[in-house]
Amino acid sequence: MSNNFDIITNSSTSKLKLVLKSLLVGVMTSFVAILYRYALAYAEEYSFIFYNFQRNNKWIIPFCFIILAIIGWIVGKIVEKEPFSGGSGIPQVKGIVGGYLTNRPISIIFYKFIGGVLSIISGLSLGREGPSVQLGACTGDILSKKFKSSRLERRLLMSSGASAGLAAAFNAPLSGVLFSLEEIYKYFSPLVLLSTITAAVASDFIAKEFFGLQPVFNFGKTTPIPLTNYWLLIILGLILGISGVFYNWCTLNSQKIYGKIKLKSSTKMIIPFLFAGVIGLIFPVVLCGGHAVIESLSLSSTLELLILILIGKFIFSMISFGSGAPGGIFFPLLIIGGSIGALFGYVVINYFGVNPEFFNNFIIISMAGYFTAIVRAPITGIILITEMTNSLSHLLSLTIVSIIAYIVAEAFKSKPIYDSLLDSLLKKNNINEYHKESTKKIIIANIIHFGSKAENKTIKDIVLPPNALIVSIKRGQATIVPKGDTILKAGDEILTMTDLSNEWKIRESLEALTTVY
Template sequence: MFQRGESTSNEPVRRRFSRRFQVSLVAEGALVGLFGGGVVTLYRLALSGAEGLLRGIISQISNSPLLIACWFAVLALILVIVSRLLLWEPATSGSGIPQVDAEVEGALDAPWKHVIPAKFLEGTLLTFAGLSMGREGPSVQLGGMSGKAVSRALGRKRGEERLLVTCGAAAGMSAAFHAPFTGVLFALEEIHKQFSAPLIISVMCSAVVSDLLVSQVVGLSPVLDLSLAQNLPHVTYPLVIVLGVLCGLVGALHNRGMFAVQDLFSHVRSHLPYARLALPFALAGVAAFAWPDLLCGGEAIVEQLLSPAGMTLGAILGLLLGKYALTAICFGSGAPGGTLYPLVVMGGLFGGLFFVLVGNAFGIEQAFFLNFVALGVAGLFSGVVRAPVTAVILVFELTGSLDALLSVSLVSILAFVTASLTDTDAFYEHLLKPFLAQASRSRHEAAERKDLGSIRVGAGARIEGMCVRDVPWPDGIRIVVIHRAGDELIPTGETVVHAMDELLFIAGESATDDARMKLGLMCEPRVRS
């Protein structure tokens, strides 16, 4: 344990491993959940109001050419306002999830005072304009920035700030989907990519507080209420396997198409961002009167999925292709909206399409339609995002039942493996790359600051059983504490590294990410022959 009289330079280390810190981190997670959940709740209400107003206006003016022309003038005004907001705060471009990833990685330090109001207003205006974008990505960014605001208000250091940003991301996802465990798993599996008991508890606390808050305002129903009438019989599992593989392939195609559209828009380099946003705004205006089901996140499509009696093969295929095309163009332009909810909607459509194609051929009852919709949601989510555990938990919370756990897990794993074998980037990892590259280019210009990081030694890791002096530690880092079974050890050269040790290291802030990557390989669990 730490002794009295040690240098005050060890104060951050004491705080990091003290039990009081672990308790305070839970309390701070709850505070982040309260603040982030409140912001996202207001955001959901604003988006619901904007979409309701949009559909009311469309129904009233659809037979008047003059009023339709006036609506396009309104869209032009919204385009200008959104573009000015993007120029005021560029960190709000896109869904917002890559920006939160970059914050946690230490590659971005966005001003929360700008991001929260700008993202809130941008998302509301885009929904009112009808662009095919969802609320989940912006909700994650709003939650993450709420965590950053709490961190700054409490005077926390950069390392702890990243933990609170992760808590905020969980709160945002929880409030957006009304699914707290999905928020927890998404924040840990996709954003923080590390698991430790204090972090898991604080993230869970943040997500639960956020969900409690939003449920008091908008009710208890999930955004996609997939109540399954009965379980899939095991005789249908060969079809489940086929669906899982297809979801992986379609997930890879989804990503490649999205990235290709993004690359096409990158060739537009003048009058930004006005020129890039012009096409999605124009297409949203046309869709409002030609095919309104494609507008916004996809709530109109969800209503049809939940009442599938009139959905033919052609209708499902048309909605799937149309939704994907409009979402890809909106996303590729850099419009400040999300793609997660449209992804969930497209996953449901793909599952429904698969059922229509094979249901009659194999004599599957119509009552199982929603089962395949749920499997499509999990499979496409896993194939696109490469977060299979989050996909399983998401469907569990959407269905409210563990009965489908086996089939959903099977589809998610197969989709993950299949998509990975196509050598296609995971969606958010690909979007994160520009932020990491930009951070790498600017690091040599930044003043060197010290930052704390931690990593756990896995069972069978390469450094397990080695003395500290014999480990080829990455350049620029120093191991300051080893946390072992509740004790804090100050390492010497003779200290032996054990499995499940948590190593606290200090490094220049610009080197922390590289050190974490190298240490991750050294501490990775593996089976020894």
């Protein structure tokens, strides 16, 4: 209760403390994420060496499949031991920050690290970004407990760690900040911005000391697409929007298919590892995150090869992620989006006379559009690809394609992938009703959005959930003691006290009142 009282009455001095704590979270997260990034880079390198050795020494293939089965079984046991170590990690972070789930940060960091490395060294089509976000959030959670933080500050430090993890994974600090605002919180808050940008910039600075200033994708100098060719972007945006809807549908159904297999998790986990063995022998380019795919996307490739790469990467990504193996979908979906762009570029260049120098533009633009259709975070997607390519020349075309892809996905009523994955996670953990009352109280912060149900309403006209009470309103630099006739204005930050056990349900109800989607 003393921490809650401090949140209500002391906002100015706590900001300085929050910045310093977020700075420490960013620094600590950077080292965890850097170590994980190095480990996965070496794991991916050895994975290709492993499969190349098999192709040159076919007598060893049966023994290698036995090794893959054992590794799959071990990873399955890891996920059984620590269920939150499986999958992307981003839905888990959203669930913990939202108050739906409890966190076991040390256990998750340990098992996520081991499981992720084993999955990549085996060749599974998974990424490092989701796990890096989760590792960062867990690091922030550990430090928040050391600081004896309030529940609100704990959430801020966890989201700061998540932003720092993404920043270190992709050399993309702004994307890390926007990801927290757009995906985890889904609203803009000066306090969230302050904490996340501090952690992300600190983490990115340290990561660049290890990995240098080179962008993740180095396409060289790209020539902007002329306005006369922008009609192509409309077609590309439509294709990416529909493809993103299909990706989300396939991802969720791949999980359902695995769920219907009547075997232990440790036994089912062997399936994607055996698939990796087969693919590693016949079509290794689609293994792991996807750097090998990017190197294969060129106009010198045949149309058949580009189609095969796209289909192969898509199917193997579904098999890999649907199993629940530790690893993200973030990077593989960017690679799939880039493959769609390469295929589109090949067709319009070879059959419609478009200038070949725009080929790489279509790859870059498609990454952002596909990401937006799937994740439904357009600003993050635009800034992410800009940071990952270190180029502003395609900013306008990126934005246009992302907006069109977003509209198409919305028109199909396709739910954002991480929201859908969180729903599945909550159902799996049987979280669907109010918990019993608790003597512990927490403070929940919400921003009143323009056009929301709560805007310009008096507090007495607001129907709050049971066991919830607005205890303070922050309007700019002023703190207002709420009364029944106090009118809520857009931009106000309301602080609501409730039982700790009801946190997640109260958050949902308050967001419905204060947010416009």
